[in-house]
Amino acid sequence: MAMDCQQIIDLLADYIDGELPGDQRRRLESHLDCCDGCVEFVDSYRKTGVLCRNALRVEMPQSLKSTLLEFLRNELQSPQT
Numbered sequence: 001m002a003m004d005c006q007q008i009i010d011l012l013a014d015y016i017d018g019e020l021p022g023d024q025r026r027r028l029e030s031h032l033d034c035c036d037g038c039v040e041f042v043d044s045y046r047k048t049g050v051l052c053r054n055a056l057r058v059e060m061p062q063s064l065k066s067t068l069l070e071f072l073r074n075e076l077q078s079p080q081t
């Protein structure tokens with residue numbers, strides 16, 4: 001079963017910390033193989049470090065989550081040509 005971007009965001013904090021169980025990590029990584037938006041999200045997450053980590057660790061307001069998903073969708077839908 002493939003993960004969608006919403007699940008990636010939910011698991012990202014554990015993934016970056018290396019706390020994600022192996023099967024979930026593999027599924028997350030296979031999503032990253034075909035989703036440039038999430039790759040960029042992981043990159044920016046790693047760059048922003050602890051600030052963003054704390055933001056994801058706490059219960060994220062639905063509005064903030066929607067903003068992140070909107071960012072990812074815009075990345076995905078931007079023309080490649």
Ligand SMILES: [Zn+2]
Binds near residue numbers: 005035038072
């Ligand atoms: Zn994605």
